[in-house]
Amino acid sequence: MLNKDNVTVIMPAYNEEKHIRDAVNKVVNQKWSGNLEIVVVDGGSTDRTAAIMKEIIPTLPPNRSLQILYNPQKHIPVSLNMACLHASSDIIVRTDAHTYVPDDYVLETVNTLEEIEYQGIAGGRIIIYPGEETCIARAISLAVRHPLGVGNAAYRTLGSDVVKPLDVDTVPFGAFSKALWEDLGGYDESLLFDEDYDLNYRAREKGYRVVLNPKIVLTYFSRKNLNLLWKQYFRYGFWAYKFCQKHKIIPSIRRFIPAAFVIGFFLLLLVGFFWTFKLFGLYLLAYLLPIIMVSLYEGLKKKRGMLFSLCLVPVFPVLHFSYGLGSILSLIKRK
Structure with missing residues (x-):
């Protein structure tokens, strides 16, 4: 029988001095009358992340605790396994230092877990805000939640009209029992990214459910410039294909299209250099036309302005090329 009164919230962090105080306080101030054990694993931050967490500890109420672990390897799946191993509760709720959770996050995820008799992983959807208040940052925050940018990931594109929990292939972060984590052998530390998707996939393969509760809405801050976005999605593409190689599965359409493009x-x-550029020109036109149309629609029709449209146009190619090139490199470097 699981003890539902005690919950452990785990959070990996690295150089998050801008967000860590608010991220931790969002957990501390949960509408949860039971005990909350917060375990933050610092991946060797070089800023004030650790110092800020130490400042929070003396201010905590009696039913809240904050423990700081240190991961010299820095990698997120290693941090998550350290936190899960350290967790003293039967129920584990994962969050992130770059994400703010609603004040009913623990309550709703635990309730959703209870509805499926703790036989699975429960999570919510995310709303994405700009990493800073610039035109390009606002354009990035829209592109990474737009179907043209990320495909059909339910937790990013799910509309507000969906109100009932539904089974999905993956949820961001998520909550689960410690017994499930042990049964799955923890997070795969060989996958430096895509660790959540891998855990969700292995859970489904073992007969567990992965349930998205639309009432759970997390706030995520996207990258603030194109350089950081390129690096992020290049890694996503690389490790998404490592995940496919590991499980010997064909990439989903959402993951396949960028590499194919x-x-x-x-x-x-290359054909253009040796024969004619007409085919290349048509290909490029067919690619850019929907991007331009979407950018004009989002800027002008939604009254964000022409400058926003101009900022949005380059964001989609950055998403597609970085993810696609990362995927191709992953195929080349098979080991």
Whole structure:
């Protein structure tokens, strides 16, 4: 029988001095009358992340505790396994230092787990805010939640009209029993990214459910410039294909299209040098036309302005090329 009164919230962090205080306080101030054990694993931050957490500890109420662990390897799945191993509760709720959770996050995720008799992983959807208040940052925050940018990931694109919990392939972060974590062998530390998707996939393969409760809405801050966005999605593409290689599965359409597009782009460019650029021009036009139309719609029709449209146009190619090139490199470097 699980003890539902005590919950452990786990959070990996690295150089998050801008967000860590608010991220931790959002957990501390949960509408949860039971005990909350907060375990933050610092991946060797070089800023004030650890110092800020130490400042929070003396201010905690009696039914809240904050413990700081240190992960010299820095990698997120290692941090998550350290936190889960350290957890003293039967129920584990994962969050992130770059994400703010609603004040009913623990309550709703635990209730959702209870509804499926703790035989699975429960999570919510995310709303995405700009990493800073600039035009390009606002454009990035829209692109990473737009179907043209990320495909059909339910937790990013789910509309507010959906109100009932539904079974999905993955949820961001999520909550689960410690027994489930042990049964799955923890997070795969060989996958430096995509660790959540991998855990969700292995859970489904073992017969567990992965349930998204639309009432759970998390706030995520997207990257603030194109350089950081490129690095992030290049890693996503690389490790998404490592995940597919590990499980010997064919990438989903959402994961396959960027790599296929990039391969087609360079093949037709090569054909242009030796024959004609007409095919390449048509290919490029067919690619850019929907991007321009979406950018104009989001900027002008939604009254964000022409400058927003101009900022949005380059964001989609950055998403597609970085993810696609990361995927291709992953295929080349199979080991």
